Amino acid sequence: MLQFNVDKDLCIKCGECVNDCPYMILDMVDEYPVVNPDRAEMCIQCQHCLAVCKPGALSIFGLNPADSRSLKGNLPDPVKVENLLLGRRSTRRYKQEPVDSELLDSILETVRMAPTGMNRRTTLLTVVDNLEVMEKVRASAYAELKAAVDADQLPPEMELFKGISDAYETKGIDVLFRGAPHFLVTSAPTENRSGTVDGIIAMTYFEMLANSHGIGTVWDGLAKWSMTMVAPKTIELLGIPADHEVSYMMAFGKPAVKYHRTVQRPGGGVNKVTS
Structure with missing residues (x-):
């Protein structure tokens, strides 16, 4: 109805x-x-x-x-939006303290309404919002990675993970999660053909809104690569359904670093079709 x-x-x-x-x-x-x-x-x-x-x-x-919220007079200044986009950084240094739970819930409530293909809305936001649970996830991921390294079961293209595993084992350097106190995974049922893109859209919403509140984020391709290839038990630990495909992963938390200006990147391009 x-x-x-x-x-x-x-x-x-x-x-x-x-x-x-x-x-x-x-x-x-x-x-x-x-x-x-x-x-x-x-x-x-x-x-x-x-x-x-x-x-x-x-x-x-x-x-x-x-x-519903009225949009008239309630939208941000375009220049400030540009500054937010240009000023975002991949945060790799974090304070070991949690993000306020009410703030995090508010951000997630907005993010869950991110657009999806055909408005299917099957994106699942899996969040680690507890520091102790985050340590369990971290320990599980590294244990599975080490087991794969020790058994010489890493695919050839994942040779770099030997060094990542060794850095954690011998020096306590956390390359996979950058020592972040929180973690976010987006996923969707494999039958949803736009599920991967939907998850990345949601992740982008999360990053920008989190950054606007002073929360640091980093797109965690290393964690995704490791966990989806050699750490299935950690995926289970996170409670991600077996019939879901992981879109992406992101570590986040209160940053232990402050950036003061935008950068001036080369590269990229714009292709204008004029005829």
């Missing part, structure tokens, strides 16, 4: 909800929007209709538009 309702006292009959519906589920009938019963099952629950209604006259799925 779509539970589509229109407050006719508030509706201005503009038709924006009809025009913006990506699957053309709505029609204007007698000057008001209604659901086309022949197309109702095509709804992907995007809520564009709820968002585009200026007077807040429209409700769907029983949701009250008054409970």
Whole structure:
């Protein structure tokens, strides 16, 4: 049930909800929007209709538009957004103290609403928010890595992990997690063809929002590579479902380093198609 309702006292009959519906589920009938019963099952629950209604006259799925955040006057300055994007750094030095749990929950609540292909919303955010649990994850990952090294079971392309394992065993240097107190994994069912990209989108949302609160992050390709290739028990320890594919992993926490300016990167490119 779509539970589509229109407050006719508030509706201005503009038709924006009809025009913006990506699957053309709505029609204007007698000057008001209604659901086309022949197309109702095509709804992907995007809520564009709820968002585009200026007077807040429209409700769907029983949701009250008054409970949504108003965007007018509440969006950030574009220059500050640029500075956030240009100023983000891969943090590899962390304080051994937890991020405030209420703040982390607030960030995750926003991130879970990140866009997904076809609005499937199957992305799972697996978070290690406890320092003691993080130590268990760290110990498990390194134990499995060492076992693979000792048994000479590392794939040829993973030779560098011998040095990573040795650094942890002999010097206590944590290259896999950079000593971070927290960890995030995004995953989705393997049957979801856009699941990997969906997870990376969510991870990007997390990074930018976390950075805006002063939380350091690092995209942890080494941890993903190691854990998905030679540390299946650690994946199980994290509680990631067996039918999920890991999109990416990220270590995060309060940074033990402060950066003072943006960098000036070379490389990359823009291809403008003009004809």
